[in-house]
Amino acid sequence: MAATLAVQGGRAPGAPLGIARLHYGGGGDWYANPSSLPNLLGAIREQTLLRVAERERVVQLTEPDLWETPYLYMTGHGNVHFTELEVGTLRRFLEQGGFLHADDNYGMDESFRREIARVFPDHPLTEVSLNHPVYRVVHAFPQGLPKIHEHDGLPAQGFGVFLGDRLAVYYSYQSDLGDGWEDPDVHGDPEPVRQAALRMGVNLFVYAVTGTR
Numbered sequence: 001m002a003a004t005l006a007v008q009g010g011r012a013p014g015a016p017l018g019i020a021r022l023h024y025g026g027g028g029d030w031y032a033n034p035s036s037l038p039n040l041l042g043a044i045r046e047q048t049l050l051r052v053a054e055r056e057r058v059v060q061l062t063e064p065d066l067w068e069t070p071y072l073y074m075t076g077h078g079n080v081h082f083t084e085l086e087v088g089t090l091r092r093f094l095e096q097g098g099f100l101h102a103d104d105n106y107g108m109d110e111s112f113r114r115e116i117a118r119v120f121p122d123h124p125l126t127e128v129s130l131n132h133p134v135y136r137v138v139h140a141f142p143q144g145l146p147k148i149h150e151h152d153g154l155p156a157q158g159f160g161v162f163l164g165d166r167l168a169v170y171y172s173y174q175s176d177l178g179d180g181w182e183d184p185d186v187h188g189d190p191e192p193v194r195q196a197a198l199r200m201g202v203n204l205f206v207y208a209v210t211g212t213r
Helices: 002-008 036-047 064-068 084-095 109-119 177-181 191-210
Strands: 019-022 057-059 071-076 100-104 157-163 166-173
Touching: 019 036, 019 064, 036 177, 036 191, 057 064, 064 084, 071 191, 084 100, 084 109, 084 157, 084 166, 100 109, 109 166, 166 191, 177 191
Parallel strands: 019 057, 019 071, 071 100, 100 166
Antiparallel strands: 157 166
C-alpha cells in the first residue's frame, strides 16, 4: 500500500501522471536541460499506455505539490544543499512511496552523495544490479544504464537507495540522461544515443508509477 501513496497523493482521480523537477538550494543549476522533461513525457506517451502531463512542474521540498508527483527529478552541474526541514520531508516522501531520480549532469556528484546520506544515513547508495526490473520493465538494457556523454570517460553506473526491496532513489552517474532527452540540436547526440536515453527514462518512470518488482 505504501508504494502507491505518492502516486495518488492529492492528484485528482483520472488526472494525468507527471514529473516534478526539484528546485533545490545550494546554488546548483536545478533548472538545467529545459527541453529534457517535456521530451521524456512525450516518449512516455508514445511508448506506453500511461496518461501523462504535457510538461513537468517545478516543486520545492516544502511545497504541498511534492506529494502529488510519482516521479521527482533533480539534475544540475553544481552544489546541492537541503535544509534540515527538507531532509526530513524528502525522507518521509520516499518512505511513503515516492521516487527520486537524481541525474548527475557532470558536477553534482559530490554534493548529491553528501545530501542523500543525510536523508538516509542508514541506507547507503549501492549499485543497482543488472537484473533489476528498472532495466527491463519496458525496454531491455542488459548492460544497465546507457552511456550518453563521455565526460571523464568512466562507465555509466546506476546507484540506488533501497527501502526494503523497493528502489526509492535512482542515481544516474556518468551517463547524463537529461542531456540525451534534450532537443536534438542542443547537444547533437546521434539519434540512437538519444533514443537509448529516452527509453531508459521511460523505464524509470514506469517503474516509479507501477512499483514493478
